[in-house]
Structure formats: C-alpha cells, structure tokens
Amino acid sequence: MLIVSCPNCGITAEETEFHAHGEAHITRHAVGSSDDQMETYLFMRKNPKGVHFERWRHQYGCGKWFHMARCTMTLEVFGTYSAQTYSPPDDLLARIDARRPGWREAT
Amino acid sequence: MSTRLATGGRLLNKSTSVKFRFNGKYMRGYEGDTLASALLANDQMLVGRSFKYHRPRGIVAAGPEEPNGLVNLGEGSDFEPNARVTTTELFDGLRAESQNHWPSLEFDVGAINKHLSRFLPAGFYYKMFIHPRPLWKHVYEPIIRHSAGLGRAPKTRDEDTYEHFYAFCDVLVIGGGVAGLEAARASALSGARVIVMEQTAHWGGRTPVDGGDINGMPAQDWIDATLAELGAMENVTLRTRTMGAGVYDHGYVLGYERLTDHNPEAQGPRHRLWRVRAGHIITATGAIERPLSFAGNDIPGVMLAASVRDYVVNYGVSAGDRTVVVTNNDDAYLTAIALKEAGLDVPAILDARVLPEDSAAMARAKELGIRVLMGHGVSSVKGGKRVTSVAVCSQAGEGSVLEEIACDAVAMSGGWSPVVHLWSHCGGKLMWDTANACFSPDPDQPPKGADGGQFVSTAGAASGVFQLDDGLNDAFAAADGTLRCLGRKLPRDAKASQGSRNDEAPMAPVWLMPQGASVKLREKAWLDYQNDVKVSDVRLAAQEGFVSVEHAKRYTTLGMATDQGKLSNINGLATLANALGEDIPSVGTTTFRPPYHPISMAVIGGEARDAAFQPIRRTPMHDWHASNGAEFEPVGQWRRPYAYVKSGESTHDAVMREVTNTREKMGLLDASTLGKLIVKGPDAGWFLDMLYTNMMSTLKVGKCRYGLMCNDNGFLIDDGVVARIDEDTWLCHTTTGGAESIHAHMEEWLQTEWWDKKVYVANVTEQYAQIAVVGPNARNALEKLGGMDVSKEALGFMEWADGVIGGFNVRVYRISFSGELSYEIAVDAGQGQAFWDALMAVGADLGAMPYGTECLHILRAEKGFIMIGDETDGTVIPQDLNLHWALSKKKEDYLGKRAHQRSHMADPDRWKLVGLETTDGSTLPDGAYAVGEGNNANGQRNMIGRVTSSYHSPTLGKGIAMGLVHNGPDRMGEVLEFPGTDGKTYSARIVDPVFYDKEGAKQNV
Structure with missing residues (x-):
C-alpha cells in the first residue's frame, strides 16, 4: 500500500485515502476528430515498466485531483503535481532524469 | 518411544500440570509446553495422515515450518481447523483432533493409496481424469472433492472478537532472537521509535538452545539484560506472540498478534492485526533447517536435528531413546551432544561429508563416545508408523546397505536456509550462497520505498550469517545502516555486542542421499511431506517439460500446502536443477507471497462485522418506515x-x-x-450542456427538464430531472446510487479538463x-x-x-x-x-x-420509464432506449456525442428497447434471454434479446416487461421465446414499452 502526498491539501496519507485513475495527460478528442484519434483517446493507454504519469484523486480527503509520477517497477514516487496542466513540470522531469537516466527513450 | 525426561525443559513451569485431550484421549503436559512437545511427552509421535497417500505422519519440526502436525482445535464456536501443533501453546482443557484420516488415525482406509503410489505420480489428476469427459463431472470430481482438503470448515459462528491496531515507528524489527534484540538495542540508542515483534512467547530465538556467550556472559543472561534495557526505554515497544506476516509497499507491514490463543478464558480480542507504517524494517527472522532427501524420510520419528535438540532443551522431551543423526554439516552434532548429555543413546552420526580433519563439534561427539561415520548416509529408513531402524550406505554410492542400525528416531540436517520471505515480499532479490548452499538476501538489490531508497534490511541468520559473533555484528551493522537510511546516527560510544565463536567445518550440499539413489529409493524420498511430493515426482515433471520452477511447483504441488514449502522449496528446486542439469541459481525460486504463515481470516476483518461492517445511510424518516x-x-x-x-x-x-x-x-x-447536486456559476449552463445530452442552458428559471448523461464513451451513466433555480444556478437530480459518483464525475471534468470554467458543484443530497x-x-x-x-x-x-x-x-x-x-x-x-x-x-x-x-x-415500468442499472448496464447508449429526442442536435459537443458517431454505435442493427407482454399473462423471469434461430460457434442457441425489467402489473392484471431486443422496434407483435432457468419456456409478444396512459394525460392535470 503506497503512501501518497496530495499537492492540493498537503496531506501525506495511505493509498486507501486516494484513488488512482490511470494515465495522465490524455488529450480529449471530440466531434470532428478521426476514428483513430477517438480510439487513441478512449482506449489506448501506456503500460510502462518504469516511469508512469498518473491521474489521482484525494477521494476521502480534499476531493481534489492531481497527477503523480511513479515507477511501476519499484513503486518509487518521483513527485505529485497539479492536475491543471498539460505536461509534467520541468523540475519533476529533471528529478526523473536524475533518478532514471534514459527513461525517455524507454517510454 | 518419545517421552518426558526427568531433567531439562527451560521453558516449562513443571509446578503447573495441564490436562488436554487428543483424539478423545486425556493427556498431561506442563505449562509452557507446545501441543507438539506435550504430544511427544505422551509418546504421540503420529499426528496425522498425508494429503494424497494418507501415509502416517509424525512431528518433524518445533516451529512454524512444521508440515505434518495440523489438527482440528476446539469445538463449536471455538472450532478451528489446521492448527499447527508446534505453534499451539498448551492450555488446560485443550481439545485437538487429527485430520485427514478415516476411520481413525491409527487405521486409515485411504492409506491404500500408498500402495497405488506408482500409479499416482505428478500430474496424475491431469492425465487420468481427462477422458472420457463426462466421467469427470459425475464420477471423478465428486470422489476427488470428497477426499480432498485438510481439516473441516467451522460450522458455527465465531464468537471471538478481533481488532486492528495502527502503529507507526522509525524502525520495525521482526524477530526477537539475539540478532533482532541487538538490532533493536542499537536502533533504539539513537532515539528512534522502535517496535520489536517476536512470533513465539519467548525472546532469544535459538541461541539459548545452541549455546554461546555474549559479552562474556551466557546468552540467556545477555538476553535478559538486553530485554530489561529495551523495556526501560520509552521509545521501544516489545511484542511477543506477534508475527511479522507481510511486508508491503512503502514500509507497510502487517503483524499478527495472538492474544488469547494460549489462554482462551482471558477477556478481550483473540487476535490483533498490527497495521504498521515503518520508516525502515529489519528482518531478523532466523533460518529454517532443511530435511535430507532419503528413502523413508517421512516415517514418523524422522525429525529435523535442531528440532530434536529444541524438544530436549526447551521442553525436556526426547523424540526417541535411540536417535541416529544424519547430517551434512556441523550443527547437527550439537543435537547428538545434547541427546548424549541428556542420557539418551546416539548409536551413530552419519555424516555425508568427507573431511580432512575433525571439527571441534566432531571431536566433542567422539569424546562422548558417539560413533561418527564420515562419507555415509541413509539408504532407507525402516518402519511403518514409527522408525525401527536405519539402513546405512555410502553417500557416494547407489544405496547398497552396509549395515542396519536399530533406532526409534532419526535427526536429520541438510543445512540451513535463511527465512527470506519478508525480504522478498516487496521486491528484495536473492543470491545463491555457495558456502552454505542457500539463497540469502542480496544486499545490493533490496526492497525500495517511496523515495527509491532501501527500506528493508536483514540481521543475523536471516542474512545468511550463521555464527553467533558474525550474527551480532551483522545485526549491529543492520541497525547502523538503517539509521543512516533514516537520517539518524548511532551514538558515538555505541558498540556491537560480542558473541563467542564455534569454528565449524564447511557444510557440503546434499540434495539426494545417497547421491546415486535408485528410482526405487527416489520414490520413497519425500520433499513435501504435507502434499506428498517426492524426488521422483519433481524429476518426472522436469522430464515432461515443466522446466520453469513455477510450472514444476504447480504440476507437482510442491510447496503448495499450508506450510508453503518452508521445508521443501530449496530441496525441491535443487532436485529440479539437478534433473535439468542446471545450477540452482539459474532455476531460481518460486515467488514469496504474504502472509509468511497463515493468519486468521477473522483478524483481517477485525472489528468490521455486523453493525460495524459498513456505515448505513438512513433518511430522516427511516425510523417511521421501520415502525x-x-x-x-x-x-x-x-x-x-x-x-x-x-x-x-x-x-x-x-x-x-x-x-x-x-x-x-x-x-x-x-x-x-435521490441525488441533489447544485451546479452554480457563470459557466454552469455551458458545463451542463457538456454533461447532459440535451440542452440545459436554455431551461427557463422555474422550469424542470429530464436529462440524460453519458460518459465520453457514449454509454448512459445517469438520468434525472434538472431544475433551473436562478440565472446561474441549476439543481440536478441524480439516481440514488449516482449522487456521489456523478458529483465526482462533474468534479473530474471541472478539475482535469475544463479548469478554466467558473462552475461550483455542491452535493446537497442529505x-x-x-x-x-x-x-x-x-x-x-x-x-x-x-x-x-x-x-x-x-x-x-x-x-x-x-x-x-x-x-x-x-x-x-x-x-x-x-x-x-x-x-x-x-x-x-x-x-x-x-x-x-x-x-x-x-x-x-x-x-x-x-x-x-x-x-x-x-x-415506472407501466409507464415505460427506464431505470439506470436495469435498462442500462454500461454498454447501452440512449439510441438503444429510443431516447433520440433527448440528444441535442444543436449542441456542437457534449460528452458522448463523438462516441455515438463511431461505427458500431451508429449502426442501426442493435438491441433496442421494447415492451414485452407474456402470451399467458405470467411474469417473465428478470434477465431471461430471448433465443433465435440456429446456434453460435459454441453450439449454444443464438440469443436475440434479454429482459431488463419484469413485473406483475396489478393495474393491467398481467405480467409486463421491458427488454432489449435485436432491432426490437421493427418487430412489433412478434412473439419471442425466453427459456427460464426453471426449465419452462416463456412466450412474450413485442409491444410498445408504454403500457399505461400512453398520452400522459394523468400526470398533466
């Protein structure tokens, strides 16, 4: 059971207080998009062995959404950050670069 | 025979005699006995029958690794199956019954299987029962189910109580032997909060039995002094009878405390589940002795050498009068010496090794007049329900009998395996230790925590360090390393405790005795006692292509019994490696999964039962309804x-x-x-237009509109009436089950996609x-x-x-x-x-x-109104329910709109909502399927629809139903057949789903 820190309310708590919602930074495709784009948006998800950016919600706490960067192999948590963004913050990416050299090529 | 000795028994209180029953027979023991030691004291070596061949099984071990001694304990609401005799502390009035035999332990009909054993090899079930297919269901399966299983399921409700306990610490030490105590002592000196868990009722582990000095004093004195020191420290919590059951992500540990098992009359919960968050975990879980694989090694009276020693020293119990010791290492000599010093006979030590010179232990054994046969082993053990003699052979040969030695017990030792389970639970890797022929934790590949750093260390024998002085140094170093991980430091004057050293001759791995044992001998050389897996079975598995250790395990059932292979795993995979011609590390181990040792299901539930199982929500009028x-x-x-x-x-x-x-x-x-959500703000109208399929922004203040909600996959998720309260406020009614989930759904879109929109949502349901x-x-x-x-x-x-x-x-x-x-x-x-x-x-x-x-x-069904969860199941779109009118054509976008354009969704050839009216007025079974012409690829009848709601309508005096039927609305009047699970077939006509007041005149008055 993971320990998770909510960047919205600042609380660090057991995983049971949170809920994971899969891959982060998915682009919503809507009317006017191609079938392929819709398929990608609705169904295609990464399943990396290693660095993964995820959507989480502090379900039984402040109720707010956030993102988490995590290693699916070792369960190392690189950091949590706002859900109101299109990509992970640079300082977090730099931290992951330091911890997992070459991870960008792997994903 | 096994018996109580006049002297010895350091854990006993001989002034308190305890009466208990085994298979209805009254027996006596002492306070401090385990059920195992008390049974042995009463010459009850035979404790059960094996799973497959129903062979007689005796006590093998003295700890949780015991594979054979499983009993039904207690009766009625106290009944518990599969209690292990070695971990069950004796109390007055204890009642135990042996398992897996009929009609009696002494005479068991199922034992005929042992004569059929050559027809029951590994994978026998798979090979034998596959043909002819119908026989499986009607003949084989009932017989196998009847004869399978250990113990009985309890029939009555468990009257005991259980609880969960949350704890937090910097350092959690699992194991209260000398290494655990040393690690705890050193860690605690830094001021860190330390919890120590010991699974037995006693501190100190094996060391008081094995002997040695620490800091110049006898080990027991050091243990007492260290406990006193730890007990006086406020930052230390000590728990006996508490097993570290599992290590999980980020330093989460489950501990299993048995509070009243040894004293059932005591008040309070029976078991307690410790849910611990530890900064760092030190596993000082010791090691488990391995059996040797020789013919007849399962005959009652053949025991682990160190366990024989435990019974003598701890409980003053001898396993037999004449004990032959068979070993590949020096440690078993301590057993021979302990037996001899207790006045018992040790006719020979059979040592598989050939050594250039005697070690200290050997010299001591010879001094005591024990005959030591180097390079020798057991060809076979003779006996039925009890060992009668041992046939001696050369280890290097094929088992030719050199002599036969009469004896009633055999103490065997194949070396020691560190208990690596807790290290491995959360990703710690193992390495092969050639010198000790065991897997030990690889310090370079530890379990990693949230910050990517190591969060588990090992201490003492659990590290694969078996000498007392090395073990204490290792424990001190583990504490030092742990504190560094936590950003803490040992006080400058802290020193490791110094243990004495017994120089030992190196052990030699022996995976089969004798090494060239014939098929006949291999067929009687047991690896897994509880599941009846022999050397020959593992070799057969390898021969048949089960070369992965995980496959061989499942094919042979090796290590799949309730002891989870604590004794059998290493011997089994060494046997597999030999059969494959590979080395042991390349074959690897099976996966170690929690719990280390079975824990009660009830403790997992804890307090969550009856009224406390889950919160119940009651409306303000609940009590009126109830009365x-x-x-x-x-x-x-x-x-x-x-x-x-x-x-x-x-x-x-x-x-x-x-x-x-x-x-x-x-x-x-x-x-x-029913859910009531307030949606408010300058962008609330826009937001609701995105969420509902129909238009909500145009709703006039004071008006209500029925709306549908889809997810972005296009599937219906909720419906309800929306009321516009004022210019920027709407009140959305949801289904009862949807109040929280739809609120969360709205928040998800607002927080993660449209965070620039000014909308506030509040759930005001209650x-x-x-x-x-x-x-x-x-x-x-x-x-x-x-x-x-x-x-x-x-x-x-x-x-x-x-x-x-x-x-x-x-x-x-x-x-x-x-x-x-x-x-x-x-x-x-x-x-x-x-x-x-x-x-x-x-x-x-x-x-x-x-x-x-x-x-x-x-x-609502009489009116043809749909119900979310009845007419919908997560695969239904509004079009299926003829709700096209609620799909806005004006809106450019809403959740689900694009998905509805996907080819399968837009396909008119779908199951659609219709009314169903039985031809005879009866009521259709809910969920029944309508069958069409022909069969599908699996030979089943093609299905063309199903019932989604079905009731008897008192208004119409007949059964009415709704259902989804293939192209249903185009098939009005057609009669469909619905086979029920009751064997009847129901006929129903497709009709309009609105059965009552089609014009809606009654509601609009």
Whole structure:
C-alpha cells in the first residue's frame, strides 16, 4: 500500500485515502476528430515498466485531483503535481532524469 | 518411544500440570509446553495422515515450518481447523483432533493409496481424469472433492472478537532472537521509535538452545539484560506472540498478534492485526533447517536435528531413546551432544561429508563416545508408523546397505536456509550462497520505498550469517545502516555486542542421499511431506517439460500446502536443477507471497462485522418506515423501504396494494435518497450542456427538464430531472446510487479538463428530505394542508416553486416518475419527519399510504420509464432506449456525442428497447434471454434479446416487461421465446414499452 502526498491539501496519507485513475495527460478528442484519434483517446493507454504519469484523486480527503509520477517497477514516487496542466513540470522531469537516466527513450 | 525426561525443559513451569485431550484421549503436559512437545511427552509421535497417500505422519519440526502436525482445535464456536501443533501453546482443557484420516488415525482406509503410489505420480489428476469427459463431472470430481482438503470448515459462528491496531515507528524489527534484540538495542540508542515483534512467547530465538556467550556472559543472561534495557526505554515497544506476516509497499507491514490463543478464558480480542507504517524494517527472522532427501524420510520419528535438540532443551522431551543423526554439516552434532548429555543413546552420526580433519563439534561427539561415520548416509529408513531402524550406505554410492542400525528416531540436517520471505515480499532479490548452499538476501538489490531508497534490511541468520559473533555484528551493522537510511546516527560510544565463536567445518550440499539413489529409493524420498511430493515426482515433471520452477511447483504441488514449502522449496528446486542439469541459481525460486504463515481470516476483518461492517445511510424518516412495516432493501449504503407490509399480508400483496392505491388514491414515497447536486456559476449552463445530452442552458428559471448523461464513451451513466433555480444556478437530480459518483464525475471534468470554467458543484443530497406525493388525491391533500397555490395554472407539469405548505418551507417540483399527478416536495432534512407526519395525517381521509421501491419500479415500468442499472448496464447508449429526442442536435459537443458517431454505435442493427407482454399473462423471469434461430460457434442457441425489467402489473392484471431486443422496434407483435432457468419456456409478444396512459394525460392535470 503506497503512501501518497496530495499537492492540493498537503496531506501525506495511505493509498486507501486516494484513488488512482490511470494515465495522465490524455488529450480529449471530440466531434470532428478521426476514428483513430477517438480510439487513441478512449482506449489506448501506456503500460510502462518504469516511469508512469498518473491521474489521482484525494477521494476521502480534499476531493481534489492531481497527477503523480511513479515507477511501476519499484513503486518509487518521483513527485505529485497539479492536475491543471498539460505536461509534467520541468523540475519533476529533471528529478526523473536524475533518478532514471534514459527513461525517455524507454517510454 | 518419545517421552518426558526427568531433567531439562527451560521453558516449562513443571509446578503447573495441564490436562488436554487428543483424539478423545486425556493427556498431561506442563505449562509452557507446545501441543507438539506435550504430544511427544505422551509418546504421540503420529499426528496425522498425508494429503494424497494418507501415509502416517509424525512431528518433524518445533516451529512454524512444521508440515505434518495440523489438527482440528476446539469445538463449536471455538472450532478451528489446521492448527499447527508446534505453534499451539498448551492450555488446560485443550481439545485437538487429527485430520485427514478415516476411520481413525491409527487405521486409515485411504492409506491404500500408498500402495497405488506408482500409479499416482505428478500430474496424475491431469492425465487420468481427462477422458472420457463426462466421467469427470459425475464420477471423478465428486470422489476427488470428497477426499480432498485438510481439516473441516467451522460450522458455527465465531464468537471471538478481533481488532486492528495502527502503529507507526522509525524502525520495525521482526524477530526477537539475539540478532533482532541487538538490532533493536542499537536502533533504539539513537532515539528512534522502535517496535520489536517476536512470533513465539519467548525472546532469544535459538541461541539459548545452541549455546554461546555474549559479552562474556551466557546468552540467556545477555538476553535478559538486553530485554530489561529495551523495556526501560520509552521509545521501544516489545511484542511477543506477534508475527511479522507481510511486508508491503512503502514500509507497510502487517503483524499478527495472538492474544488469547494460549489462554482462551482471558477477556478481550483473540487476535490483533498490527497495521504498521515503518520508516525502515529489519528482518531478523532466523533460518529454517532443511530435511535430507532419503528413502523413508517421512516415517514418523524422522525429525529435523535442531528440532530434536529444541524438544530436549526447551521442553525436556526426547523424540526417541535411540536417535541416529544424519547430517551434512556441523550443527547437527550439537543435537547428538545434547541427546548424549541428556542420557539418551546416539548409536551413530552419519555424516555425508568427507573431511580432512575433525571439527571441534566432531571431536566433542567422539569424546562422548558417539560413533561418527564420515562419507555415509541413509539408504532407507525402516518402519511403518514409527522408525525401527536405519539402513546405512555410502553417500557416494547407489544405496547398497552396509549395515542396519536399530533406532526409534532419526535427526536429520541438510543445512540451513535463511527465512527470506519478508525480504522478498516487496521486491528484495536473492543470491545463491555457495558456502552454505542457500539463497540469502542480496544486499545490493533490496526492497525500495517511496523515495527509491532501501527500506528493508536483514540481521543475523536471516542474512545468511550463521555464527553467533558474525550474527551480532551483522545485526549491529543492520541497525547502523538503517539509521543512516533514516537520517539518524548511532551514538558515538555505541558498540556491537560480542558473541563467542564455534569454528565449524564447511557444510557440503546434499540434495539426494545417497547421491546415486535408485528410482526405487527416489520414490520413497519425500520433499513435501504435507502434499506428498517426492524426488521422483519433481524429476518426472522436469522430464515432461515443466522446466520453469513455477510450472514444476504447480504440476507437482510442491510447496503448495499450508506450510508453503518452508521445508521443501530449496530441496525441491535443487532436485529440479539437478534433473535439468542446471545450477540452482539459474532455476531460481518460486515467488514469496504474504502472509509468511497463515493468519486468521477473522483478524483481517477485525472489528468490521455486523453493525460495524459498513456505515448505513438512513433518511430522516427511516425510523417511521421501520415502525410501519417497512421491509428494507440496500441501495448503495442507503436502506430504502421495499414495501410496507401489513399484518396478514405477503410482501407481494403489499406491493400490489401500494400500486393500486397510488394509482387510485394517493401514495407517499420517501425520495430523499435521490441525488441533489447544485451546479452554480457563470459557466454552469455551458458545463451542463457538456454533461447532459440535451440542452440545459436554455431551461427557463422555474422550469424542470429530464436529462440524460453519458460518459465520453457514449454509454448512459445517469438520468434525472434538472431544475433551473436562478440565472446561474441549476439543481440536478441524480439516481440514488449516482449522487456521489456523478458529483465526482462533474468534479473530474471541472478539475482535469475544463479548469478554466467558473462552475461550483455542491452535493446537497442529505440536506433535504424529499417526499413524492403521488396520485389523483395528491393536490387535494396539499390544498387541505394549505399554503401556496399548487393548482395546474400556478404550478404546471415540469415546473417548480418555493413556498409554504402546512407551515413548512418547501420547494415543490411538479415531476412524475409514476405517470400520476405528482409533487416532489423538498424540505430541510430536519423537517422531514414532521412534514411526512403532516402529509399522512391530512391524507388519512384521502386514502394516503406510503409506498416502497418495488411499487415505484412497477409504476415506472407501466409507464415505460427506464431505470439506470436495469435498462442500462454500461454498454447501452440512449439510441438503444429510443431516447433520440433527448440528444441535442444543436449542441456542437457534449460528452458522448463523438462516441455515438463511431461505427458500431451508429449502426442501426442493435438491441433496442421494447415492451414485452407474456402470451399467458405470467411474469417473465428478470434477465431471461430471448433465443433465435440456429446456434453460435459454441453450439449454444443464438440469443436475440434479454429482459431488463419484469413485473406483475396489478393495474393491467398481467405480467409486463421491458427488454432489449435485436432491432426490437421493427418487430412489433412478434412473439419471442425466453427459456427460464426453471426449465419452462416463456412466450412474450413485442409491444410498445408504454403500457399505461400512453398520452400522459394523468400526470398533466
């Protein structure tokens, strides 16, 4: 059971207080998009062995959404950050670069 | 025979005698005995029968690794199967019965299997029972199910209580042997919060039995002094009878404390589950001795050498009068010496090794006059229910018998394996230790925590360090390393405790004895005692291509018994490696999974049972319902009245009465559970247009509109009536189950996709009591109560208004889920019961009766209204339910719009909603499938539709149903066949789903 820190309310708590919602930074495709784009948006998800950016919600706490960067192999948590963004913050990416050299090529 | 010795027994209180029963026979032991030691003291070596061949099984070990000694314990509400005799502490009045035999332990019919053993090799079930197929279901399976399984399932309710305990510490030490105590002592010196868990009732582990000095004093004195030191420290918590059961992500550990198993009369919970978050974990879990694989190594009387020593030293019990020791290492010599010093006979030590010179232990054994045969081993052990003799052979040969030595016990030692389970649970890797022929933790590949750093260390024998001095140094170093991980430091003057050293000759791995043992001998050389897996089975598995250790395990069932292979795993995979011609590390181990040792199911549940199992949500009128005949049904965590049953009435009668009364007079429904979400803000209209398939931004203040919600996959997720409260406020009704999930759904989109929009959502479901006043007399009743104008002109269908009725501040919605004249009236939750009482009082003359959820369902089904969860199941789109009218064509985008254009969704060839009317008036079984022509690829009849809702309608006097049928609306009038699970086939005609008041005249008055 993971320990998770909510960047919205600042609380660090057991995983049971949170809920994971899969891959982060998915682009919503809507009317006017191609079938392929819709398929990608609705169904295609990464399943990396290693660095993964995820959507989480502090379900039984402040109720707010956030993102988490995590290693699916070792369960190392690189950091949590706002859900109101299109990509992970640079300082977090730099931290992951330091911890997992070459991870960008792997994903 | 095994017996109690006149002297010895350091753990016993010989002044307190304890009476107990085994298989109905009264026996005596002492306080401090385990059930195993007390049984041995009463010469009860035979404790069970093996799983497959029903061979006699005796006690092998003295700790949790025991594979054979499993008993049914207690009776009635105290009954527990599969209790391990070695971990069961004796208490007065204990009752135990052996398992897996019929008619008796001494004489067992199933033992015939042992004569058939050559026909029952590995994978026997798979090979034998595959043909002919029909025999499996009717012959083989019933017989196998009858003869399978250990112990009995308890029949009565468990009357004991259990609890969870949350704890936090910097350092959690698992194992209270000398290494654990040393690691705890060193860690605690830094001021860190330390918890120490010891699975037995005693501290110090094996060291008091094995001997040695620490800091110049006898080990026991050091243990006592260290315990006193730890006990005096406020930052240290010491728990005995508490097993570290599992290590999980980020330093989470489950501990299993057995509080009253040894004293059932005591008050309080029986077991306690420790849920610990530790900064760092030190596993000082010791090591487990391995058996040797020789023919007849399962005959009662063949035991682990160190366990034989434990029984002598700890409990003053001898396993036999004449014990042959067979070993590949020096440690077993300590057993021979202990036996000899206790006045027992050791006719020989058979040592598989050939050594250039005697070690200290050997020299001591020879001094005591014990005959030591180097390079020798056991060809076979003779005996049935008890060892009678040992046939001696050369280890290097094929088993030619050199001599036969009469004996009644054999103490074997194949070396030691560190207990690496807890290290491995969360990803710690192992390495092969050639010198000790065991897997030990690889310090370079530890389990990693949230910060990517190591969070588990090992200490002492668990590290694969077996000498006392090395073990203490290792424990001190583990504490030092742990504190560094935590950013703490040992005090400068802290020193490691110094243990004495016994120089040992190196052990030599022996995986089969003798090394060239013939097939006949291999077939009697057991690896897994509980599951009856032999050397020959593993070799057969390898021969048949089960080369992965995980496959070989499952094919042979090696290590799959309740002991999870604590004794058998390493021997088994060494045997597999030999058969494959590979080295052991390349074959690898099977996966170690928690718990280390079985824990009670009840402790996992803890306090969560009965009323405390889950929170129950009750409406403000719940107590009134309960005292007025309500039969409740769970709807999520709510309890809603299913029907209000009067005396002399069946539940069905009550439902029928409620429907008729509501249609003809007046019914009251507690609708408080329906979700009520306030959506407010400058962008609220835009937001609701995105969420609902129809247009909500154009709704006029004071009006209501029914809306559908889809997810972005296009599937229906909720429906309900939306009311516009003011210019920037809407109130969205959701289904009862949807209040929280739809609130979360809205928040998800607002927070993660449209975070620039100014919208606020609040779930006010519990702030209001809502009562549906339904039926022809509804308006009459409200007018009698007096207050606001509820006439059609003042408050038309699909309008709402705030006002006062009968002195209550109300919000009244003219909406109908029944097809009748209907007012849904919300009052503050605190006023709910009073308002309900007022409605019941004023309605008394008007025929008012409460109605429940089943009546609600029938009323809506008669009107053809869909119910989320009945007509929808997560694969249904609005088009399937003929709800095209609710799909806005004006809106450019809403959730699900694009998905509805995907080819399969847009395909008109789909299962669609229709009404179904049985040809004979009976009621269709809910969920029944309609069958069409022909068969599918699996030879099953093709299915063309299914029933989604089905009721008996008292209004129409017949069964009515809704269903999804392939191209249903185009097939009006067609009669379909629905085979029921009751063997009958039901015929139903496809009709319009609106059975009652198609024009909607009754609700719009």
